[in-house]
Amino acid sequence: MSKAIRIHAIGGPEVLLWETVPKPEPGPGELLIRHEAIGLNYIDVYFRTGLYKLPGFPAIIGQEGAGIVEAVGADAAGADAAGFAVGDRVAYAGSLGAYATHRVLPADRAIKLPPDIDSRVAAAITLQGLTAQYLIHRTHQVKAGERILVHAAAGGVGQLLCQWASHIGAVVIGVVSTEQKAETARANGAAHVVIGTKSLAADVRRITGGEMVPVVYDSIGRDTFLASLDCLAPLGLMVSYGNASGAVSPFELSLLSAKGSLFITRPSLATYAAKRPVLEKMAAEVFQAVRDGILKPHINHIYPLSEAAAAHTALEGRQTTGQVVLIP
Numbered sequence: 001m002s003k004a005i006r007i008h009a010i011g012g013p014e015v016l017l018w019e020t021v022p023k024p025e026p027g028p029g030e031l032l033i034r035h036e037a038i039g040l041n042y043i044d045v046y047f048r049t050g051l052y053k054l055p056g057f058p059a060i061i062g063q064e065g066a067g068i069v070e071a072v073g074a075d076a077a078g079a080d081a082a083g084f085a086v087g088d089r090v091a092y093a094g095s096l097g098a099y100a101t102h103r104v105l106p107a108d109r110a111i112k113l114p115p116d117i118d119s120r121v122a123a124a125i126t127l128q129g130l131t132a133q134y135l136i137h138r139t140h141q142v143k144a145g146e147r148i149l150v151h152a153a154a155g156g157v158g159q160l161l162c163q164w165a166s167h168i169g170a171v172v173i174g175v176v177s178t179e180q181k182a183e184t185a186r187a188n189g190a191a192h193v194v195i196g197t198k199s200l201a202a203d204v205r206r207i208t209g210g211e212m213v214p215v216v217y218d219s220i221g222r223d224t225f226l227a228s229l230d231c232l233a234p235l236g237l238m239v240s241y242g243n244a245s246g247a248v249s250p251f252e253l254s255l256l257s258a259k260g261s262l263f264i265t266r267p268s269l270a271t272y273a274a275k276r277p278v279l280e281k282m283a284a285e286v287f288q289a290v291r292d293g294i295l296k297p298h299i300n301h302i303y304p305l306s307e308a309a310a311a312h313t314a315l316e317g318r319q320t321t322g323q324v325v326l327i328p
């Protein structure tokens with residue numbers, strides 16, 4: 001048997017229950033992984049609350065983990081799954097079912113971990129690091145000298161965006177909710193910080209001398225969508241990549257022309273990392289960025305997996321900064 005956090009219905013953190021479950025067995029092309037650490041991400045909250053739909057109940061949420069391959073399912077041709085062997089250390093991001101001591105994972109989603117990348121670090125920054133990678137290098141190619149606006153700049157993805165973009169030489173304007181988080185954002189590379197979003201466009205106008213910014217990275221969604229559009233320079237790009245405050249309401253397309261012929265995208269890691277060679281390249285780049293000191297994971301919160309409910313309460317309550325991991 002193994003242990004897992006399961007949910008039997010959507011709801012608050014109290015629906016996360018620590019239960020004994022049968023140990024899963026890997027089928028063809030799958031790996032059985034014994035987790036050493038599990039990454040907590042805001043998407044876990046969306047699945048728990050029902051904003052994102054689960055395939056059924058009971059369900060094991062969680063998208064990210066790192067650990068040891070305990071068994072390898074034979075592939076259709078009878079060979080080991082995609083070159084993985086028992087004892088390999090792996091990480092993954094974007095596969096539901098992480099809140100468990102053991103899980104089965106399609107081998108083509110597993111990333112072999114280099115020896116110098118600790119499992120806790122891997123669980124903390126695989127999903128968020130891959131996200132920062134595509135947001136900064138592919139959704140929009142951040143350039144030296146460019147001003148960019150980053151919401152939740154002291155959060156998990158937010159800190160990594162600040163670190164990576166400031167390393168490139170961009171001038172990061174971070175948005176946070178408290179003075180303490182402002183300090184954190186500055187320490188991670190934000191050149192300017194705006195506290196609160198009540199006068200966001202006016203604050204960005206003042207900081208940029210009226211020019212506004214060519215790109216906004218907005219992970220907040222409903223509460224900040226319109227204010228973020230108002231921060232963009234003509235032909236600017238709105239990257240609406242999350243909904244911590246709720247889903248963005250439908251809007252008139254003509255709003256984009258009225259506000260300066262703006263572009264908008266609603267990207268997801270699943271699309272950007274869908275192809276195996278691309279996933280491997282992105283992961284290699286993230287681990288190299290950690291090695292080079294460009295990305296500095298800050299695992300500020302570590303919870304036993306059995307206490308996932310407390311971790312959710314903290315994340316939703318805006319009490320966390322940087323990365324959060326759960327230890328089985």
Ligand code: NDP
Nearest residue numbers: 041042152155156157176177219242243244245268269318
């Ligand atoms: P964070 O650590 O950033 O936590 C969320 C932060 O959002 C809070 O700390 C808080 O910062 C801010 N926030 C603003 N309004 C609210 C609100 N009403 N309720 C809760 N928090 C709020 O989480 P993650 O790093 O895990 O994720 C950041 C975002 O990135 C999420 O929206 C997530 O969905 C998105 N994401 C998207 C991906 C994609 O591919 N599209 C992939 C990975 C993550 P403050 O107090 O400073 O305002």
